[in-house]
Amino acid sequence: MNESTNDPVRLARRLLTQTLGAEGDALVLERETRQSLLTSLRASRDAAPAAPSHHGVAAVGRPVAVAVAPTATGVTIEDADIAGAGDLSALAELVSRCSRCELHSTRKQAVFGEGAANARVVCVGEAPGAREDETGRPFVGRAGQLLDRLLRTIGLARESVYICNVLKSRPPNNRDPLPGEVAACSPYLLRQLALIQPEVIIAFGAFASRALLETTSALGRMRGQLHEYAGYPVVVTYHPAALLRNPGWTRPTWEDLQLVRRLLDGDDPNG
Ligand code: URA
Numbered sequence: 001m002n003e004s005t006n007d008p009v010r011l012a013r014r015l016l017t018q019t020l021g022a023e024g025d026a027l028v029l030e031r032e033t034r035q036s037l038l039t040s041l042r043a044s045r046d047a048a049p050a051a052p053s054h055h056g057v058a059a060v061g062r063p064v065a066v067a068v069a070p071t072a073t074g075v076t077i078e079d080a081d082i083a084g085a086g087d088l089s090a091l092a093e094l095v096s097r098c099s100r101c102e103l104h105s106t107r108k109q110a111v112f113g114e115g116a117a118n119a120r121v122v123c124v125g126e127a128p129g130a131r132e133d134e135t136g137r138p139f140v141g142r143a144g145q146l147l148d149r150l151l152r153t154i155g156l157a158r159e160s161v162y163i164c165n166v167l168k169s170r171p172p173n174n175r176d177p178l179p180g181e182v183a184a185c186s187p188y189l190l191r192q193l194a195l196i197q198p199e200v201i202i203a204f205g206a207f208a209s210r211a212l213l214e215t216t217s218a219l220g221r222m223r224g225q226l227h228e229y230a231g232y233p234v235v236v237t238y239h240p241a242a243l244l245r246n247p248g249w250t251r252p253t254w255e256d257l258q259l260v261r262r263l264l265d266g267d268d269p270n271g
Contacts, residue, residue: 060190077094077097077099077100079187082188082191083191088117091188091195095168095188096109096110100184103167103172104169106169106170106172107169108133110136110168110169111128111168111169113138113164114137114162116159116161117162118197119162119196120200121156121198121199122162122192122193122200123139123162123201123204124166125138125204125205125239126165126204126205127177129141129143129170131144133169143244146244150253150254150257154261154264162196162198164192166212167181167182169181177211186211193232200233200234200264201232201234201235202260204238205242206239208236209234212229213229213236219237223252224256235259237256
């Protein structure tokens with residue numbers, strides 16, 4: 001984000017801070033008045049490209065202007081910092097102090113992801129829930145236990161794969177992630193994938209699948225075929241939490257995972 005003093009978002013933030021400081025009616029922004037600030041904000045909103053929204057889901061990796069706020073230590077994490085993280089530990093350190101979206105102010109801790117750095121399979125969910133927010137680990141609640149069992153049906157131990165989410169911070173009350181939050185977080189997922197170089201990604205649930213594949217399609221329409229994201233093959237399937245509510249989806253999920261198994265075995269995925 002442009003840090004110049006003409007940046008209307010930055011100026012607006014300063015205005016709010018000053019108002020909060022109850023310094024009376026005076027506005028102490030160099031060269032700016034309330035009216036000029038409002039005019040700049042309106043102009044910047046009108047000039048902004050329409051936010052990509054697929055029923056509230058922003059596509060991961062799609063370039064979207066993100067207002068990047070400084071971390072608590074005052075350091076802004078830019079896309080270039082993320083792209084320059086040399087390994088998963090360095091990237092996790094950035095995530096732990098990230099404030100690129102407002103979720104940093106409500107989360108207990110960021111949930112970066114975990115697993116084998118050379119995993120053949122990366123599992124991608126939506127966002128941390130309450131248990132994940134408490135523990136700092138992905139998929140540790142009931143849905144996580146089911147995920148582990150599902151992976152075992154294709155001979156994969158949890159420790160052998162890599163597990164993460166589109167969002168690294170929990171949305172309050174588990175609400176749907178907002179497009180701006182996905183846009184702010186997506187460089188982390190892209191970097192995770194670039195560092196791990198998996199043979200296949202499994203997108204669990206409609207949200208993760210839509211975000212990765214830039215579509216509004218129903219999950220049922222996306223299943224059963226191979227997709228691609230950032231050059232990696234993607235298999236989509238039901239989210240374990242949805243399976244807990246709809247046990248009838250267990251069989252189709254197992255079938256989707258067979259597709260993953262065939263890919264890993266070098267067999268014809270359509271066979
Ligand atoms: N649901 C998700 O999508 N991710 C988690 O980490 C836990 C539950």
